[in-house]
Amino acid sequence: MASLTIRKLDENVKTFLRLRSARNRRSVEEEVRVILGELIEGREEPLTPFTAPPAASATPIPQRTGALPEAGVTLIIGGGIAAYKSLDLIRRLKERRIEVRCVLTKAAQQFVTPLAVSALSHERVYTDLFDPQSEFDAGHIRLARECDLIVVAPATADLMAKMANGHADDLASAILLATNRKVLLAPAMNPLMWNNAATRRNVAQLKRDGVVLIGPNSGEMAEAGEAGIGRMSEAIEIATAAERLLRPPVPRPLAGKRVLITAGPTHEPIDPVRYIANRSSGKQGFAIAAAAQAAGAEVILVSGPVDLGDPRGVTVKHVESARQMLEQVQAALPADIAIFAAAVADWRVANEGEQKLKKSSAGMPPLQLVENPDILATISKLTDKRPPLVIGFAAETEHLIDNAKSKLARKGCDWIVANDVSPATGVMGGDRNTVHLISRKNDEKDGEIAVDSWPAMTKEQVAIELVAHVAKSVTGKSREPAS
């Protein structure tokens, strides 16, 4: 079987391989193996121009299908008896969908073998700074940057001293000096070493440099009869700390709040087959429901007929007419926040035909219209179950701010989100929106009216911004408990 020397390949092929392997977070040799495999299976990527990987500092954690985004860790295993726990750590990280690439210091190889580490990580193991295979494509730089976090476990006193002083005379210390990723250290050493003034200085320096430490714990040492602070944290503790750094908890400012939202148009029947409708797509209301849900709220969305899928984790009540919408809104109370984004038809047909209306020589039958209930005004004026924060929308085609201000007073709501829906704006049915938030200063009933104009944004961004304002306003305010 012929062997291939990557160094002897054409410059442009080498560049292609370097970039592609960096993008896919593989070594160059592994990338070549994958390309050959794909060629054989007939699934090759064309050797056409490709986009270079983004700058290391901007590299996002790759999103894969599955419950959690996959993340990558470079795990540096230092030379100490606790190195055996790092084998369990690899397993614990992998079960959290974290890819692990391992580096073993020279001393670590006295405690665990590269073979065992490679078998558990399913990756090749890196041991030498001057390894011609990996250094051909600047291995220590790739190991330092093609990950989302560097974990050092066990972090020996020597490794910490090197790191605190910026040494780079082996692969592990070179990676730690070359990285711009967060570093998590799990120190493990004899209690006297941990308490030594030099180690204390190094620990203080590393903390100042932004390095995160987990442990050490106190307990018995491997050395007979010795105990104290110096035992490496358990693998599960280190994996949990790593995961917290990789996937910080998402803030949920609306946790415990119930949010009621209306969205979409209403259909007002003329007869069993015809109706009066408007051009509302429901996109803005649905985006608000999704943003409120993501902020931790319990969300009830009452929607008119729309062509959108139900947002995940939201209770959706589908209705047709304004009267059905009001019924569902009333049934959903009490709520902490109510946001009325629906484009409710102002009128309905009074004499709805039971059968399809027929053409006749007498011409078109007269359509008698009656006013629909105003859901926003009805809920705003409730005395018992009025949500503490009621928000209306004002879709206008002229005198936007003036109309919205008078709507705020007339409807009795707390805020109005006003937007210009003139056909030229493309807001109706489109993906972007330019809104103005109209409220009373300090949320006082007779307070001066404030207008906060936001730049043009996607409807999702408007939703996130609105939910952030809501969260700021309602913190601490709660609805009356349900009777």
Ligand code: C5P
């Ligand atoms: O009066 P106008 O329809 O412009 O008011 C818009 C605001 O009032 C929106 O928040 C809309 O959801 C709400 N509205 C309502 N019931 C109606 C009419 C409008 O809730 N019948």
